[in-house]
Amino acid sequence: xxxxxxxxxxxxIGIICATGNTVGEFLASLKQGRRGIRExxxxxxxxxxxxxxxxxxxYDPLDFFDKRELRRLSRVDxxxxxxxxxxxxxxxxxxxxxxxxxxxxxxxxxAGGMLSAxxxxxxxxxxxxxxPSLLLPFxxxxxxxxxxxxxxxxxxxxxxxxxxxxxxSSIAYGAELIRRGEADVMVCGGGEALSELTFGGFCxxxxxxxxxxxxxxxxxxxxxxxxxxxxxxLEEKERARGRGARIYGELLGYxxxxxxxxxxxxxxxxxxxxxxxREALHDAGVEPHEVDYINAHGTGTILNDQVETLAINQVWGxxxxxxxxxxxxxxxxxxxxxxxxxxAAATLLAMRHHVxxxxxxxxxxxxxxxxxxxxxxxxxxxxxxxxxxxxxxxxCTALIFGKEGLQP
Amino acid sequence: MEAxxxxxxxxxxxxxxxxxxxxKGLIQGQNGCEEITQFDxxxxxxxxxxxxxxxxxxxxxxxxKIRRLDRASQFAIAATRMAMEDAGLTIGKDVSAERIGIIxxxxxxxxxxxxxxxxxxxxxxxxxxxxILFPNTVPNAAASNASIELGIKGPNSTVVQSFCTxxxxxxxxxxxxxxxxxxxxxxxxxxxxxxxxxxxxxxxxLAAWDAGDGERSAPYDLKRNGFIPGEGAGxxxxxxxxxxxxxxxxxYGKIRGLTxxxxxxxxxxxxxxxxxxxxxxxxxxxxxxxxxxxxxxxLLDAAEAEGLRLALPDRYRDIPLSSFKSMLGxxxxxxxxxxxxxxxxxxxxxxxxxxxxxxxxPLCRLGVVQESLKAPIKTILHTGISLDGTYMAIxxxxxxxxx
Numbered sequence: 001x002x003x004x005x006x007x008x009x010x011x012x013i014g015i016i017c018a019t020g021n022t023v024g025e026f027l028a029s030l031k032q033g034r035r036g037i038r039e040x041x042x043x044x045x046x047x048x049x050x051x052x053x054x055x056x057x058x059y060d061p062l063d064f065f066d067k068r069e070l071r072r073l074s075r076v077d078x079x080x081x082x083x084x085x086x087x088x089x090x091x092x093x094x095x096x097x098x099x100x101x102x103x104x105x106x107x108x109x110x111a112g113g114m115l116s117a118x119x120x121x122x123x124x125x126x127x128x129x130x131x132p133s134l135l136l137p138f139x140x141x142x143x144x145x146x147x148x149x150x151x152x153x154x155x156x157x158x159x160x161x162x163x164x165x166x167x168x169s170s171i172a173y174g175a176e177l178i179r180r181g182e183a184d185v186m187v188c189g190g191g192e193a194l195s196e197l198t199f200g201g202f203c204x205x206x207x208x209x210x211x212x213x214x215x216x217x218x219x220x221x222x223x224x225x226x227x228x229x230x231x232x233x234l235e236e237k238e239r240a241r242g243r244g245a246r247i248y249g250e251l252l253g254y255x256x257x258x259x260x261x262x263x264x265x266x267x268x269x270x271x272x273x274x275x276x277x278r279e280a281l282h283d284a285g286v287e288p289h290e291v292d293y294i295n296a297h298g299t300g301t302i303l304n305d306q307v308e309t310l311a312i313n314q315v316w317g318x319x320x321x322x323x324x325x326x327x328x329x330x331x332x333x334x335x336x337x338x339x340x341x342x343x344a345a346a347t348l349l350a351m352r353h354h355v356x357x358x359x360x361x362x363x364x365x366x367x368x369x370x371x372x373x374x375x376x377x378x379x380x381x382x383x384x385x386x387x388x389x390x391x392x393x394x395x396c397t398a399l400i401f402g403k404e405g406l407q408p
Numbered sequence: 409m410e411a412x413x414x415x416x417x418x419x420x421x422x423x424x425x426x427x428x429x430x431x432k433g434l435i436q437g438q439n440g441c442e443e444i445t446q447f448d449x450x451x452x453x454x455x456x457x458x459x460x461x462x463x464x465x466x467x468x469x470x471x472x473k474i475r476r477l478d479r480a481s482q483f484a485i486a487a488t489r490m491a492m493e494d495a496g497l498t499i500g501k502d503v504s505a506e507r508i509g510i511i512x513x514x515x516x517x518x519x520x521x522x523x524x525x526x527x528x529x530x531x532x533x534x535x536x537x538x539x540i541l542f543p544n545t546v547p548n549a550a551a552s553n554a555s556i557e558l559g560i561k562g563p564n565s566t567v568v569q570s571f572c573t574x575x576x577x578x579x580x581x582x583x584x585x586x587x588x589x590x591x592x593x594x595x596x597x598x599x600x601x602x603x604x605x606x607x608x609x610x611x612x613x614l615a616a617w618d619a620g621d622g623e624r625s626a627p628y629d630l631k632r633n634g635f636i637p638g639e640g641a642g643x644x645x646x647x648x649x650x651x652x653x654x655x656x657x658x659x660y661g662k663i664r665g666l667t668x669x670x671x672x673x674x675x676x677x678x679x680x681x682x683x684x685x686x687x688x689x690x691x692x693x694x695x696x697x698x699x700x701x702x703x704x705x706x707l708l709d710a711a712e713a714e715g716l717r718l719a720l721p722d723r724y725r726d727i728p729l730s731s732f733k734s735m736l737g738x739x740x741x742x743x744x745x746x747x748x749x750x751x752x753x754x755x756x757x758x759x760x761x762x763x764x765x766x767x768x769x770p771l772c773r774l775g776v777v778q779e780s781l782k783a784p785i786k787t788i789l790h791t792g793i794s795l796d797g798t799y800m801a802i803x804x805x806x807x808x809x810x811x
Contacts, residue, residue: 047534100671109568111522111545118526121604125530132611138519139740140547140568145796148670154678156668157798158576159568161514161547169565176583197522200529201542256589258555258564260505263543272561275506392543393552395564 007252008175008186008234009404011245012091013345014083017228017332018054022086027349030357031377035331037212037224042115043196050208053194054226054333074137076112077146079229079338080191084147091233091245093185097152104155104183106174107144107231108166108190110337113137115195143191147231155183161337164297165256166190167230168340168389168397172254174234184236189341191229198336199225205264213300213334215327215359216309216373218366223299226333230341232348247404248348252384253284259394266303266390270310273396277315277386280398286384288316291323291400293356293380295347295387298327298373299334306368308388313371326374330360340389344399351382351403412585413807415657416495416645417748418487422458422638422736426490430745431752433735434760435780440735441625441636447603454615456623457601458638458737469557476540477553480517480600484550485557487641488594492558495645496657497592499559509562509590511581512551512643513573515599515741517566521545523604550598562590570794571703572668573597574642574743575802579666581646593646596748597741601639609637616704621766625738627702627731628709628776630767635703638737642744644751649807660751664690664787665803672797675708679715679793682801686789687719690803694723695789697759699750700774702731703738705795712793713772730777734764743792750788750804757784 013023018036020026029036036054045051061070061078073081088095095101117138123130136142141159148157156177160169167190174186202208202225213224240247257276261267281288296308305327313320328346329335335342346357359373382403389397419426422440423433433440440458449455460483465474468486477485488510492498499505522545528537543549548566555564563584569576574597581595609615616623616634625636644660652659665686669678687693698716702709716724732749736742753759759781792800 045534100673105670114522117522121523121526122530125527132608132613135608135611138608139570141570141573141796141798145570145672145798148797149672152671152673154669154671156579157569157670158580161566161568162552162564163546163548173565173580173583176587180583180587182583196529197526197545200534200537201525201545203534204525204537204539204542206539256509256563256565256584257506258510258552258561260555260559260561262556263549263553275561391548392546393548393564394556395548395552395566 006179006181007237007250008178009237009240009250010232010248010348011235011240012087012233013248014086014231015345016079016082017342018056018226019331027353029331030346031355033358033360033377035212035360037333042194048203050210052212053224055194056227074113074116075193076191077137077143080143080147081150083229083231087231087233095151100152100154102155103153103185103187104177105144105148105153105187106158106170108160108170108337108340109140109143110163110166110192111195111198112191112193112337113142114197115193118196162391162395164336164339164391165389165395165397166337168399169256171232171344171399172256172397175251178234178236184239186234187231188234189231190337192227192336192338194225194227207301209300212361213330214361215298215300215330216305216365216369217362218364220300222301224333226335228335228338228342230338230345232341232344249351249401249403251399252286252402253280253400255279255283255398257396259396261394264392266307268307270307270314273308273311274314276396277398280400284400286400289319291384291386292382293350293385294323294325295343296325296327297388297390298329309369309371320371324356324372324374326357326359328357340397343387347385347387347401351385354379354381356380410586411649411662412582412646413649413652413659413662414644414751415647415652415659416491417751418490418643419745419748420460420463420483420487421640421745422460425463434749435758437761437763437780438735439763441737452610453617454610454623456636457606458636459601460640478521478544478549480550480598481553483641484512484554484598487643488554488558491594491643491645497645502655503592505559505561507562507591508560509564509584510551510555510560510594511563511565511577512595513577513597513741513744514547514550514566514568515573515597515739516605517550517598517600518545518547519605520600520602569798570796571740572792572794572798572800573741575792575800579668582663582666585646585648591651594643595646596643597744598641599639599739599741601637606637624764625704625734626764627704627734627762628769628772628774629765630769632704632706632709635705635738638739638742640745642748644747659807661754661804662807664805667801669799670797675711676714676718678799679712680718682799683715683719686801686803692787695727696785696787698727698729699746699788699790700729700731701791701793703733708793710771712791713774716774725773725775727775728759728777728781729774730759730762732760734762746790750790753785753788754806758782
């Protein structure tokens with residue numbers, strides 16, 4: 001089986017989302033339970049059942065890029081590069097952009113490039129002649145390539161496109177490449193930008209809450225979309241220790257499974273989600289009772305939150321009611337292609353700063369959702385945490401993080 | 409290191425559906441690139457595409473379900489079914505649902521529905537949206553619909569990596585298999601070509617056009633000026649060698665080397681690096697045949713040729729090389745169909761030709777095969793190269809004991 005000696009730890013994090021443009025701001029917002037869900041200004045929402053999302057407000061790309069660079073960067077590419085810059089500086093890898101570095105890039109992508117393609121498509125339908133380069137970001141690997149290009153990262157490159165679990169899977173795969181000796185350092189995570197297509201799409205499925213989403217709450221009516229990027233630097237553990245890097249935590253295990261059930265709906269008993277969480281725990285060599293916190297997928301749809309709760313009950317049994325579970329989507333919305341990365345970052349920050357982020361706005365559960373969803377941030381020692389990401393197509397990813405030094 | 413082998417394949421291609429039709433088309437040098445009649449090309453500079461003609465979803469999918477599935481998902485389901493049958497693998501009998509995974513490269517799967525859904529938003533507004541379209545706008549719809557239809561519950565993922573999309577999926581699948589995350593993994597690539605995608609390739613000036621010598625997919629040819637967009641699905645079953653031997657499966661070939669690199673600068677050197685790395689892993693100094701990535705792009709074919717020269721300086725002109733894209737066109741995930749071709753070459757000992765090769769390019773001085781060639785092939789180098797700097801090299805060899 002795998003060489004247990006090689007393992008991936010996280011040595012750098014970069015964040016941009018509706019509640020913060022840096023890791024520091026994001027952490028502060030998690031502690032305060034601050035919600036970034038507001039009126040959308042990015043496109044016209046007139047006529048839709050909702051007009052809100054966790055849009056990044058007050059964002060001026062010229063604060064980060066010059067005009068020449070911006071010609072080739074769509075909104076999601078910008079977010080990815082902003083988060084990558086912070087993560088690479090944070091990891092202190094001493095990159096010299098003149099020399100190529102044997103670092104791999106594996107990002108998750110959602111529908112981030114859609115915003116740019118929509119502008120093209122709308123102009124086309126209006127009988128205009130749109131600028132062809134608007135189409136480039138439609139290839140999901142575009143942001144991955146821009147990141148690799150900017151820092152001359154010359155290791156293996158992959159872009160994972162499993163909708164809402166993309167960037168969680170990017171961390172799992174990045175870690176596997178490190179475990180197996182294919183790379184020593186991988187840049188993982190992912191980005192998302194709001195778009196008319198995804199907004200209208202979730203409205204068409206009637207799972208968009210007209211109010212800011214309320215995961216696990218009895219009054220929940222659906223999700224709120226969000227946008228942003230999270231970039232995490234994964235590094236081989238001994239290499240990181242050897243250079244005295246700051247280590248946020250270790251990816252102890254993961255599972256990437258398929259429910260084989262339905263293109264949008266989760267298997268309703270929670271059996272498949274439970275199986276995938278168990279597989280991840282098994283991969284990590286962790287018993288359920290050792291888990292101190294779950295960062296839930298918790299989208300705020302009636303079905304998701306119900307099924308996720310049922311699945312947690314199946315794995316943890318009577319212990320489930322003592323287990324803190326929260327959905328950070330209550331603050332940053334559902335960031336689709338960036339969701340798993342942002343949530344992995346929130347989980348690692350929770351571990352490092354001894355604080356469980358809340359399910360902001362949660363007041364009261366219902367007959368099925370009756371666990372501890374942490375309505376306010378709470379101080380706690382977290383040694384092992386699980387982060388769930390579920391997606392269209394039944395693509396489920398569970399990540400298990402452990403505190404550095406937990407395992408020899 | 410444990411070895412991974414391929415025990416089944418399913419193919420949907422512009423030259424034939426099913427492995428036998430596909431093989432016949434390849435060795436006969438059938439041209440899959442034709443004038444498009446399926447949609448209007450009047451406003452485009454290019455007129456040809458390599459479409460998978462004669463695909464009948466009813467042969468693979470219950471009638472009631474077809475309506476809800478986009479063409480890419482239909483391709484994925486059909487090719488997966490063919491591959492499972494070819495491998496003699498039955499879920500629930502030979503492998504449990506939880507121990508078989510699916511990791512596919514997605515060539516713009518979902519784009520058709522995305523375009524249709526957004527068109528509705530723009531032309532009809534928010535009140536009349538079609539909820540059936542949206543779920544299949546995601547790139548993973550193809551692999552996930554296949555997992556739902558066939559009951560595949562193991563590792564499930566979809567990747568996109570420019571023109572190396574299927575090769576990147578193979579690497580991911582290989583890593584999952586060797587890490588024992590599953591006992592069998594379905595992998596490869598699916599491409600769906602549509603009017604909107606064709607428009608895109610034209611707008612970006614990447615598609616071939618008639619500049620006086622015909623609109624040709626002409627890999628390594630001096631007068632190449634772009635690729636002919638293609639579609640199809642090439643899906644294979646990956647198993648660990650020991651498992652395949654235990655269940656006495658037919659083994660088409662074995663993965664002997666698989667390497668990836670990135671970097672937009674000095675692409676020839678990067679290509680050479682991946683090839684040298686793959687040869688080293690396979691413990692080889694040379695190779696019997698090169699399945700070239702050549703897609704008729706002026707830049708990429710030259711970079712690939714330079715990489716081959718650097719990696720195999722004494723031999724690069726003597727090793728037979730062919731690019732099947734002369735017949736199949738280019739889809740970003742067409743690596744899957746190419747892998748299927750590679751395995752048939754290992755099994756059957758005939759090299760399919762590069763049918764359009766006419767004007768030698770001094771920048772691509774390679775041993776291009778122009779007529780089908782009988783040759784006992786034991787090892788194949790499959791190269792991958794993309795715009796924006798992703799490079800992959802795969803070495804496939806005959807399985808042990810197969811000579």
